[in-house]
Amino acid sequence: MDTNELMKEALAYHAEGGPGKIEIRPTKPDATQYDLSLAYSPGVAAPCLAIADDPAKAYDYTIKGNLVAVITNGTAVLGLGDIGPLAAKPVMEGKCMLFKHFSGINAFDIEIDTTDPEEFIAAVKRIAPTFGGINLEDIKAPECFEIERRLVEELDIPVMHDDQHGTAIIASAALINAMYLSGKRIDEAQIVVNGAGAAAIACARMFLALGARRDQITMCDSRGVVTTRRTDLNPVKREFATSRPVTTLREALVGADVFLGVSTAGVLDADMVRSMAGNPLVMALANPDPEISYDEAKAARPDVIVATGRTDYPNQVNNVLGFPYIFRGALDVRARKINETMKLAAAHALAELAREEVPAELAAAFGVDRLEFGPDYLIPKLTDPRLLGRVAPAVARAAVESGVAQRRPDIE
Numbered sequence: 001m002d003t004n005e006l007m008k009e010a011l012a013y014h015a016e017g018g019p020g021k022i023e024i025r026p027t028k029p030d031a032t033q034y035d036l037s038l039a040y041s042p043g044v045a046a047p048c049l050a051i052a053d054d055p056a057k058a059y060d061y062t063i064k065g066n067l068v069a070v071i072t073n074g075t076a077v078l079g080l081g082d083i084g085p086l087a088a089k090p091v092m093e094g095k096c097m098l099f100k101h102f103s104g105i106n107a108f109d110i111e112i113d114t115t116d117p118e119e120f121i122a123a124v125k126r127i128a129p130t131f132g133g134i135n136l137e138d139i140k141a142p143e144c145f146e147i148e149r150r151l152v153e154e155l156d157i158p159v160m161h162d163d164q165h166g167t168a169i170i171a172s173a174a175l176i177n178a179m180y181l182s183g184k185r186i187d188e189a190q191i192v193v194n195g196a197g198a199a200a201i202a203c204a205r206m207f208l209a210l211g212a213r214r215d216q217i218t219m220c221d222s223r224g225v226v227t228t229r230r231t232d233l234n235p236v237k238r239e240f241a242t243s244r245p246v247t248t249l250r251e252a253l254v255g256a257d258v259f260l261g262v263s264t265a266g267v268l269d270a271d272m273v274r275s276m277a278g279n280p281l282v283m284a285l286a287n288p289d290p291e292i293s294y295d296e297a298k299a300a301r302p303d304v305i306v307a308t309g310r311t312d313y314p315n316q317v318n319n320v321l322g323f324p325y326i327f328r329g330a331l332d333v334r335a336r337k338i339n340e341t342m343k344l345a346a347a348h349a350l351a352e353l354a355r356e357e358v359p360a361e362l363a364a365a366f367g368v369d370r371l372e373f374g375p376d377y378l379i380p381k382l383t384d385p386r387l388l389g390r391v392a393p394a395v396a397r398a399a400v401e402s403g404v405a406q407r408r409p410d411i412e
């Protein structure tokens with residue numbers, strides 16, 4: 001469908017049947033005077049007093065344990081940039097809808113009107129008692145790193161910046177499987193990361209955890225390659241500064257095995273893709289428009305494996321494949337945090353699921369007879385009903401094994 005037409009339909013979708021994409025509804029009987037005397041005064045005093053006596057009872061008598069806040073300040077909304085907290089709200093409502101749809105987690109969005117990290121941290125800390133977990137979204141780098149670090153450290157519920165770790169987990173799953181398909185090794189791969197913000201830094205760190213070599217990662221920001229010669233780098237960019245004698249993305253890509261784009265639309269061209277090594281992986285993940293379109297990248301050379309963040313092409317590398325299940329696993333075992341072990345478990349669970357046989361109904365839903373692990377089916381489809389049963393338990397198990405779980409539903 002033509003993009004203008006799609007945008008028109010998207011506006012109608014958001015407006016019709018009541019504005020927005022989510023609502024709140026009661027879950028207990030509320031029809032009679034007696035129901036209301038239990039739900040509200042005087043009965044509600046009983047759970048209040050129980051929680052005052054033992055805060056853990058909030059998980060028995062309130063929605064807390066299955067409620068996540070999706071919180072932003074609107075400073076890096078998709079690839080649209082700093083459009084502010086109110087304009088970010090449709091994306092945040094969308095994340096809430098996806099939480100509920102894919103993992104049964106209730107979520108609502110909170111848009112905080114500040115660009116000051118301290119004010120943001122203080123606001124999130126003050127509302128944290130309401131929630132079982134906090135999904136930070138679309139907060140720009142480098143502030144997002146300190147915001148997340150502080151909130152993880154200072155709160156006792158799982159906090160995850162989705163653009164960092166959700167993205168890193170899915171990109172890692174795609175990388176694992178692309179290496180498997182091309183017969184290459186992660187520790188030998190030349191990787192070029194375009195973007196040096198939230199998603200880029202977290203992806204690069206996770207690639208290191210998977211075995212990539214720091215001296216084989218080249219990162220670029222809006223000014224070109226992040227090199228040790230530059231004097232304008234913040235500390236997180238410095239972590240990936242290269243001494244390679246290259247200054248542009250075009251130079252950096254010659255002979256590269258992997259391109260990861262988490263930057264902005266249209267910065268990769270067919271010649272750059274052609275200059276890469278054999279069987280390259282191109283992950284062009286900028287939303288809504290990727291660094292290069294799926295079709296243009298595929299047309300550049302026959303051996304390329306292409307992923308984008310979009311639903312309308314094969315290989316959707318998008319954090320929606322992660323956050324519903326990561327939080328599901330974390331909430332199920334009441335994990336205090338989402339740690340590296342849990343993230344790696346999620347990435348491997350996703351990669352393994354893609355290598356299994358695909359149910360015929362799922363293939364049919366995508367209008368094809370068969371879906372089979374290969375260059376155009378690198379990671380699971382986001383509507384794969386097996387995701388919940390695979391990724392969430394893998395995350396929960398990793399939480400238990402790494403000592404951050406506060407309950408073991410399997411043995412209770």
Ligand SMILES: NC(=O)C1=CN([C@@H]2O[C@H](COP(=O)(O)OP(=O)(O)OC[C@H]3O[C@@H](n4cnc5c(N)ncnc54)[C@H](OP(=O)(O)O)[C@@H]3O)[C@@H](O)[C@H]2O)C=CC1
Nearest residue numbers: 076078079141196197198199221222262286287309318319
């Ligand atoms: N598919 C998915 O699941 C996800 C996709 N994304 C996409 O990734 C992109 C970045 O998101 P996020 O990391 O949250 O945002 P940030 O604002 O944290 O980072 C954006 C980064 O992109 C860099 N950049 C901007 N223009 C260019 C350019 N022309 N060439 C190279 N680098 C450039 C910026 O450079 P500088 O530092 O110089 O300003 C910055 O480092 C967005 O398009 C977003 O939609 C993000 C998360 C998930």
Ligand SMILES: CC(=O)C(=O)O
Nearest residue numbers: 077078079163287319
């Ligand atoms: C997918 C997502 O979170 C983003 O593009 O920002």
Ligand SMILES: [Mg+2]
Nearest residue numbers: 078137138163
């Ligand atoms: Mg995002």
